[in-house]
Amino acid sequence: MGLLRIISALTVLAAVLGLTYGSVLNVNYNQPGHDVSPILWGIFFEEINHAGDGGLYAELIKNRALSPKRHGSNLDGYAVVKSEGVDGRIYVSRENPLNSVLDTSLRVNVDSNVAAGQRIGVSNNGYWGIPTRPDYTSYKASFYAKAVGGFTGPLTVQIESTNGSVVYATAQVPSITEEFQKYEVTLTPTPALIQTPSLDNVFTITANGPLTTNVSIFFNVISLFPPTFKNRPNGLRTDLAQKLADAKPSFFRFPGGNFLEGATIEERFAWEDTIGDIAQRPGHMGPWGYYSTDGLGLLEYLEFAEDLNAEIVLGVFTGYALNGESVPPEEMGPYIDSVLNEIEYIIGNTSTTWGARRAADGHPEPFNLTYVEIGNEDWISNDYHLRYAIFYDSILARYPQMEIIATQVVDSRPIPVIDDHFYPGFGWFPDNHRYYDNAPRNGSKIFVGEYATRDNISPEEYANTAAAMDDAAFMTGIERNSDIVIMACYAPLFGHLNNLAWQPDGIYFNGVQSFATPAWWVQHLFSVIRGDTYIPTTSDADEQKFFHVASRNSDTNTLILKMVNTDQNDIQIETVTLEGVTSTRGGTLTVLTGGRWDQNELAEPLRVSPKSQAFNVTSNSFSYTAPAFSLSILEIQL
Known part of the structure; x- marks a missing residue:
């Protein structure tokens, strides 16, 4: 009776303290399971929320090529710059195209005399401002220009405050001609003028007086780059x-x-239009309400994968668009050729047509490519079984080494890998963390290509802590089943704070700052701390609240234990037992936790972020309290 009273008292005390008490967790290190997929955690990029233009793609000029396929006049981002008393205007000229691809130019007309000390030209305000930051020590500016009416230069190129009171950097192009030529300058800001980041700036190209009337200056592909990743x-x-x-x-x-x-x-991602000189890239209208420059094109994607040392998963267009248009099978030939050529561009040697083109574009060595995904979310179409078969056969006939990923279940051809997407409301992921436990082991491998908790309780702002822990609960199931779930990635990846078509997103930003959400920190931690062999775990804790998965890193002889608490209360694990382990050398504990609604933001980007500390326990048994709404990762040295 005495012992029962003690246990009862502890239970009551735990309830008062907001603690779930009395659970055990067994880590069966002596019963290693399957190999963990070596490519389990990765990233998915889509041009949405200005993730590319105005985001990851470092170009600072908005509408640099005047969006030639939009039809009509498009001066989005541009304004005339003129001194007081000067008369002039800007407009799109179709009579002075840059080339056959960019079939317009921006015309600056001088409609009155410009006296010495005055100026006229054009400004661009970028993607919600031209950024100045202390770490932007130089900018590379370039543009195509020509002039008529006797003007031969110079042109002054500047980054200046929106009201023109501060000039951060300036350079000159000494002379221009009557034919389009490309001009390049380096802009070096004065450090003392940039103490804090700012977006209240514009980029300008101007001609200084004296000038006479009837002078016209033409521009296109106006470009401005800050320092870039890996230069x-x-x-x-x-x-x-x-x-x-x-x-x-x-x-x-x-x-x-x-x-x-x-x-x-017509508005698909036509990869052929995204390679080579940016002055030969027409761009296209994207499905999320804005025009894409395609400056972030196929080669840039490939080079970034190379910089990340990441496996390439290539999505290819297979004849279906979002408005329901579908290319008839008998008309599919050009689209099949396009996909085969795209693969050749990626992996072909320089003796091939498209391998030679890749070399001409600056990358002689072939890239590695294993996975090709046929289409995207084709459960919304009714003819995927036909299109999948056509592309499956065509790709493997030319490239039999490719692993094909399907986006919908079909019976017309084998499905080596199937792409699953999940965007559930709050609570669904914890309830379904065993989603793949009973999946067939002799069927298709699985790629969880998009997932995120869309918290249907709170306003859909940024991913909060509780929603991130919902994701983490499901991810323990993914890792537990990584013998068949070979890849997984969160989506969408990026969201520009000035243009959010979809939420939540992993990382948010404006022109000068960025922050990771708790959801992204979960992805980060699962990715950077992982093992190569699955270790089974069991617990009597409430599996609707407490989730766990373990693995072994054979290279470092480390046991990795990931624990997720999705509850509003702490969970006390009275005994964690490492079965088959006699002693340890301690290790590291990393915890990500916060309040139910806690979010990161520009003003406090690390409010919810991982904290690591030494884990000094050296025995094979210990207790652990998982904080409310938390991901805890133990790296135990054996």
């Missing part, structure tokens, strides 16, 4: 790319998503 030309924004690199993703899936399909077949 690649036409490269990526450093802070956003680094956040992805820090997560050590094993694969990189691109280019989408709905962005791959397009709203119409």
